[in-house]
Amino acid sequence: MPPATPNQTIGPYWHLIEHPEWADLTRFGANGEAITISGRVLDGDGDAVADAAVEIWQADPPADDRFPGFGRARCDTEGRFHFRTLKPGPVAGRGNAWQAPHLALALHARGILKPLFSRLYFAGDPRNETDPLLASIADSARRATLLADEVAPAHWHLDIRLQGAGETVFLEL
Amino acid sequence: MPDPALFRTPAAGSQPLYDTPSYGSTAKRHPKIALVPVPTTLTEASGPRFSPHHFPAIADLSTLAGKPALGERIIVEGRVMDEDGRPIPHTMVEIWQANAAGRYDHPGDQHDAPLDPNFHGEGRVFSDEEGRYRFVSIKPGSYPWRNHPNAWRPNHIHFSLFGAGFAQRLITQMYFPGDPLLELDPIYLAIADRAARERLIARFDIALTKPEWALGYRFDIVLRGRAATPMENA
Secondary structure (H helix, E strand, O other), rough: OOOOOOOOOOOOOOHHHHHHHHEEEEOOOOOEEEEEEEEEEEEEOEEEEEOOOEEEEOOOOOOOOOOOOEEEEEOOOEEEEEEEEOOOOEEEEOOOOEEEEEEEEEEEEEOOOOOOEEEEOOOOOHHHHHHHHHOOOOOOOHHHHEEEEEOOOOOOEEEEEEEOOOOOEEEEE | OOOOOOOOOOOOOOOOOOOOOHHHHHHOOOHHHOEEEOOOOOHHHHHOOOOOOOOOOEEEEEEOOEEOOOHHHHHHHHEEEEOOEEEEOEEEEEEOOOOOOOOOOOOOOOOOOOOOOOOOOEEEEEEEOOEEEEEEEEOOOOEEEEOOOOOOOOOOOEEOOOOOOHHHHHEEEEOOOOOOOOOOOOHHHOOOOOHHHHEEEEEEOOOOEEEEEEEEEOOOOOOOOOOOOOOOOO
């Protein structure tokens, strides 16, 4: 059996494959509860990670020809990123568990040698209380690093801290 | 619905570490707290599908508007498969690279080497039924970077693959055989296991080489497979 190919950094010039419209998952005409996702990516000094690529994947609503389920956005000079997408519903978990609505996140940048995975949940959703992943994180401050806040109607915001105070929970998939 | 099979854990040394001091940019960009393990769920077992209808292929990087780029023309071909040797059909492969002079067509690249008006450096191809992909390009040049004094990146082509599940996401670089810069490159050397990192070096293939036209390189890509023994439900 051949072993998996190793990862290497995406580097600072990945924008050659960037298409800004990929950040809008509603662009093919999918219907649903449209939301904006925004955030910042910050390094261990609190400085903007201006060359990062942020990717989202959502298993719900299921991807079809009109809803790609996947988006990619660049960070700007302030480390800010934006997506337009549809609010997900709950997703089957392992066993009989259900997972609270969430987006899978993958982060790539110069200085990141393999994808950094995380998730974005929606603060205040009662289903968060029974989500198996959130429940597995005992420290509530750590758990909160995965909870986006609704900063305006249908606009959710989550900052991602790669290192140090408030370091985001990153996942081993 | 049965639980998805778990993804295989990478062998020690077969993947780079986030914290790699010889690569300076990792210093402030690696998590210091241990990652939280997530048993595979639908979220990680499923992944995006890209139809060529919405994401048209760009299989020839060696010309722009019909005009040839400068440099050594190459054909890159390989198979995308998983760790069980199963081909991954119809999967999107994204490619980007510097031009023959070692300069990216990117505003952030200030290297004093010429841009080529006939080279952009973006490609996108799809694997076929048997997982085979192929594109035509020019051999990218090496270029300096500021990681350490007199640092030069070996010739490389960037690859991005998705596979069938989000946990299979792969971002990597393909290198060329015989490049003396490889053994000096902290990014390449960040993969501790020699055999593992050597899998990033394409193989020159005279059979793939097209007479009077282009050199052929073969680069097979293996995405994570599923664990042999399914774990019991928690």
